[in-house]
Structure formats: C-alpha cells, structure tokens
Amino acid sequence: MDADIDPFLTAIHEAGHAVILQYFHIRLASVAIRPARGLIPGEGKTEIDTEVPQPPLKKLDRAVIALAGFAAEARHNPDAVSWQKFDDCQRYAMDRRALDAALSSLLSRDADDTEPEFKKLREREFERANEFLAEPACWRACIALATRLVEVHQVTGEEATRILDEELRRGNSAGSDSK
Ligand SMILES: [Zn+2]
Secondary structure, X not given: OHHHOOHHHHHHHHHHHHXXXXXXXXXXXXXXXEOOOOOOOOEEEEEEOOOOOOOOOOHHHHHHHHHHHHXXXXXXXXXXXXXXXXXXXXXXXXXXXXXXXXXXXXXXXOOOOOOHHHHHHHHHHHHHHHHHHHOHHHHXXXXXXXXXXXXXXXXXXXXXXXXXXXXXXXXXXXXXXXX
C-alpha cells in the first residue's frame, strides 16, 4: 500500500503544514518530500527556522498545525487517507507526537486516545484546519507549493514563503481562472 503513495499527496500534506505556519507568521527553514522508491515512502518534512526568533504559538495552534497535513490530504483526496486511523502509520509518527503533545497539554493530563474528550478535541481542531485550508487563497497556495515540491522534492523556506505569499496576496476573490 505504501508503495502506491502519490508524491502529490505527500507534497500537499507538507504544503498544508507550511501554509498554516505561514499564517501564524512562523518562518520556514525548508519543506521537503522524499517520494523515491526504496526510501521511506511518502516521507516529508516541513521545518521551521530555528535561527530566528519566532512568534509564540498557542497550544491549540500547535494542534492545528499538526492536523493541517491530514486536512490537506483529505481535501485533495478524501479517499486517500483516513486520518482517524493514522495511529498505526509510521509515516505520521512525527505529526502524531506533535499532536499528542499539544492535545495532552490542553487536556492537562495524560491523554488517552480512546477518551471521548481527546477525540472530540482532535475532531474540532481538524475541522479548524480544514476550514482554514478551504479558503480559496490558502488552497491555491497549497497546490502551488505541492506542485513545486513534486518537481524538485525540496525547497528552501524562502522559496516556500515566496510561493505561498504569491497566492495568499492575490486573496480569496482571485483564482477564477480555469485550471
Ligand atoms: Zn505532517
């Protein structure tokens, strides 16, 4: 199954993280996918710039950032990923840890994934990520970055920011051009 992962799916996942980080004014260091066969299929990475001071993130925002990858995949292809079942999926280990840490601290106790409260929170924040990506400008920005990632596999934070900004600046009313 993993071998069939569409590189664009991995790319749109990373672009989802990147666009929401951009929204929170977090500077990106790089965005990369590694779709090559023989390596870990579908692996990607969005790194924030640790060399510069970054604005503080709220715990809820951390959860949204972690979920934005799944939300982007689901928006691109609802059948491609069942984010509710990503628990067993190795390729999501990083997101899973980030999400668990954010949600656990919100619930201020050790979170058990099976707890209804935890699930409710995860659903709610997934919906928040989804609503954000549903903004036409955000989604166009995601697609633009993902398209570039499929071509070159890795972009610097600067290039990612430029690609995203270009679409974000055009706003939600733009993009009536046919694709
Ligand atoms: Zn991710």
